[in-house]
Amino acid sequence: MKLLQSVIGQRRSLVQVVGRRYFAAFTEDYSKRNYANNISEYNTVVGSLTAQRRHFLLRDVYDDMMLDGVKPSRDTFHSLIVGTMKGARLQDAFFFRDQMKLMGLLPDVTLYNFLISTCGKCKHSDQAVKILEEMKHMEVKPNLQTYICLLNACAANGRLDQVYAIVRDMTAAGLGLNKFCYSGLITALKNRTPVAEDFATKVIEFVERSKMWSSVETSGASAENVMMGLSDEELYNTPTAEYIHRRGFLNRQFTTYHTAFHAAADLKNVELVDALLNMLEKDGKVPDVFIVMQVMRCYLYAGDLDRGVKTFENHMASGKPPVVELYTTLAEGAMVGHTPKGMEIAQDTLVKMHSRNFFLNAKMGSDLLLLAAGEKTGGYATANYIWDLMQARKISPSLASVEAYYLGLKDREIPEDDPRLLMVSRTYDNLRLRFGNRTNFT
Secondary structure, three states: OOOOHHHHOOOOOHHHHHOOOOOOOOOHHHHHHOOOOOHHHHHHHHHHHHHOOOHHHHHHHHHHHHHOOOOOOHHHHHHHHHHHHHOOOHHHHHHHHHHHHHOOOOOOHHHHHHHHHHHHHOOOHHHHHHHHHHHHHOOOOOOHHHHHHHHHHHHHOOOHHHHHHHHHHHHHOOOOOOHHHHHHHHHHHHHOOOOOOOHHHHHHHHHHHHOOOOHHHHOOOOHHHHHOOOOHHHHOOOOOHHHHHHHOOOOHHHHHHHHHHHHHHHOOOHHHHHHHHHHHHHOOOOOOHHHHHHHHHHHHHOOOHHHHHHHHHHHHHOOOOOOHHHHHHHHHHHHOOOOHHHHHHHHHHHHHHHHOOOOOOHHHHHHHHHHHOOOOOOOOHHHHHHHHHHHHOOOOOOHHHHHHHHHHHHOOOOOOOOHHHHHHHHHHHHHHHHHOOOOOOO
16 A cells, blocks of 8 residues: 555645546556555545544545545444544534435444534534434434433533433433443533532532442443544543543543542632542542642642642652653643743743653643743743744644744744744744644644
């Protein structure tokens, strides 16, 4: 097969490169440019793009398949929709579903589950409910995964009443609740507006209940999901989904704890975090790295920089392997509010991270640069340092972060011929030319 880089390194599809192609024009030039010739090779390309999180290229690949006269299989459509799900591209997911129907391939329960999950990731719970209705109309019987996907999709919008209704339907059908169901209940509580006064009490209750045995608990990911590299965490859109994609490991016994700590951090509920830590201690459990990150986030977001730093130092002193996310969590949390002390902590943390040979990727660096660029006073040292770290590794930040950094530099008394300002200005102009208003390209 041709090198995958020929498609991955090229943003434009063949449709855009050659326009409407005459099928008789199979020239040597086209042959060199083509990257797949049959369904097997196209499936490999789809899988590769999904693994690399380059979901925006999937429609281009599909267009090229059509021009090449290659008919997608059911597995191809499954892979395409999984890719759109991971990339939260709802419109593309529905496009592929409709194309599948036009080719006489009726969606099965697995594909419907992917669609419901995509709706949840995009926070379109109404669409998720409509998909369930479509399933019933098409006489496709929902399975356990369907209900859990729907529960978490409704939870993403804080539709607590709808989540409780799904729980009642599951119970009536003799289905127990597993850790992902309780995780969804906690997410629904957090996303409900306004947050209920008994939020912390309910979270603790759901964490306790999740420890009980359930018949659902033994039903893991399907063989097809495993083959496509789709974890349960990604399917159900848990807070750990992105982390487990990057790291590949996590203490899955803590799934409900993970969601509870994440919710407490988002709401800056220090009392709940402390209560959850006490529960873990009583259970004889030690927090894993994801929980440590959420504890740090909570303390830092609540303005308690000392406890946030102390939590980080205690974990580092425990002898457990450090990960780059610990450093970026501390740096990000310390920068909230842009206090002089917080900005100093953030920069010191990034210096230590770099000295340990941990490096920022495009997303981490862009997120940190965007936050650091919001500093209105001071010497802009942290933002400058983050920019320099990314430039040293030739990593291009997002348009939004470069724009914020550029405007921050312009607000300061910097000569127009300053080398840094000139470089940032050129980068900003290039990104605007390439991506326009589409800022989420990292």
